[in-house]
Amino acid sequence: MSLAIFDLDNTLLSIDSDHAWGEFLLEQGAVDPVAYREANDRFLADYQAGTLDMHAFLEVALRPLAEHSPEQLAAWHQQFMASKVEPSILPRGEELLARHRNRGDTLLIITATNRFITGPIAERLGVEALLATEAERIDGHYTGKATGIPCYREGKVQRLDAWMAEQELTLDDAWFYSDSHNDLSLLEKVDYPVAVDPDDTLREVAEARGWKIISLRD
Numbered sequence: 001m002s003l004a005i006f007d008l009d010n011t012l013l014s015i016d017s018d019h020a021w022g023e024f025l026l027e028q029g030a031v032d033p034v035a036y037r038e039a040n041d042r043f044l045a046d047y048q049a050g051t052l053d054m055h056a057f058l059e060v061a062l063r064p065l066a067e068h069s070p071e072q073l074a075a076w077h078q079q080f081m082a083s084k085v086e087p088s089i090l091p092r093g094e095e096l097l098a099r100h101r102n103r104g105d106t107l108l109i110i111t112a113t114n115r116f117i118t119g120p121i122a123e124r125l126g127v128e129a130l131l132a133t134e135a136e137r138i139d140g141h142y143t144g145k146a147t148g149i150p151c152y153r154e155g156k157v158q159r160l161d162a163w164m165a166e167q168e169l170t171l172d173d174a175w176f177y178s179d180s181h182n183d184l185s186l187l188e189k190v191d192y193p194v195a196v197d198p199d200d201t202l203r204e205v206a207e208a209r210g211w212k213i214i215s216l217r218d
Contacts, residue, residue, distance in 0.1 A: 003169055004100035005160070005186070006127070007178035008111040008118060011196045012093035013085070014217065017121060018061065018113040019044045020084045028076060031064055047112075048199065050182055054112070054155075058146045062135050065116060066144030073142075077120060085121055092216040096177070097125060106169065110160060110186070112152040116142070131159045156186050181205065 009016040022040035025031045039060050046052040065073060100107055108129040109122045115132040122130040136147040149155045164170060175192040176183070181201035187193035195206035195213045206213050 001104045001106060003108060003164075003171065003174040004105040005108045005110055005174060005176040005190070006093075006097070007176075007180065007183055007196075008109050008121065009113060010179040011177055011216070012090060012097070012109070012125065013088045013121070014090055015084065015088040016044060016047075016113075017085065017088075017117050020088075021080060021117050022061070024076070024080045024084055025064055030068065030076070036060070047182065050201070052152075052182075054150045054152045055146075058114075058133065058150065059144075062114065062142065062146060063144045065135055065142035070140055070142075073116070077116070080117075081120055081124065085124070089125070090216045092218075094125065096216065097127065100175070101126075105175075106167075108160075108163075110151060110156055112150065112156070112182075114146075129163075131156070131163055153182050154185050156183065157189065160186065178202070187211070 006012055026037055043057045107127045109127050110131040111118050112133055114135045116135050118132045131151050133151045134147045136143045136145045149158050151159050171190055174190040176187055176190040177194045177196045179196050179198050181199055193211045195202050195211055197215050
């Protein structure tokens with residue numbers, strides 16, 4: 001039995017769920033239509049360029065969680081799942097998950113996107129283990145702040161190492177599937193790194209190192 005690790009956004013999904021959630025909030029009139037859109041698009045571009053200031057991003061991205069009730073957030077998330085997430089789930093991604101599941105591998109989704117957004121997505125995909133950026137909650141209400149190590153770049157490696165120690169697992173014969181050069185530090189640690197519909201930087205590295213490159217898109 002091996003560990004099969006999957007990035008989420010633009011890997012198992014055809015969208016970036018963090019950015020899509022921001023677009024959804026804009027559609028609901030839940031955030032400032034000018035400032036929030038500018039920030040949402042700018043942070044996505046920074047992520048793609050590998051220059052994202054994660055703490056500055058989280059300060060903006062998590063604020064709406066503190067500005068609305070848990071009930072409203074839950075209702076919005078149901079709509080978000082139906083309108084944005086479900087159409088973006090890649091059938092080939094689900095087939096890949098099923099192949100590893102049938103092999104008896106331990107499945108893990110690891111994502112920089114916060115758990116409020118991604119928890120229900122992982123559940124929909126049938127993956128119990130999720131490492132995500134954590135949004136702080138006190139007495140059931142979000143504070144608008146992050147807690148712990150953000151699950152981003154080297155933070156993914158730190159979070160994974162801690163989780164594996166708790167689960168008494170190792171990276172022996174492990175797989176990691178990702179689309180992004182931001183995940184290079186983790187791709188370099190596994191025996192079977194796989195570039196999935198990779199960005200230009202990751203494709204170049206994967207080709208140079210002989211890593212497997214696949215597409216999950218039609």
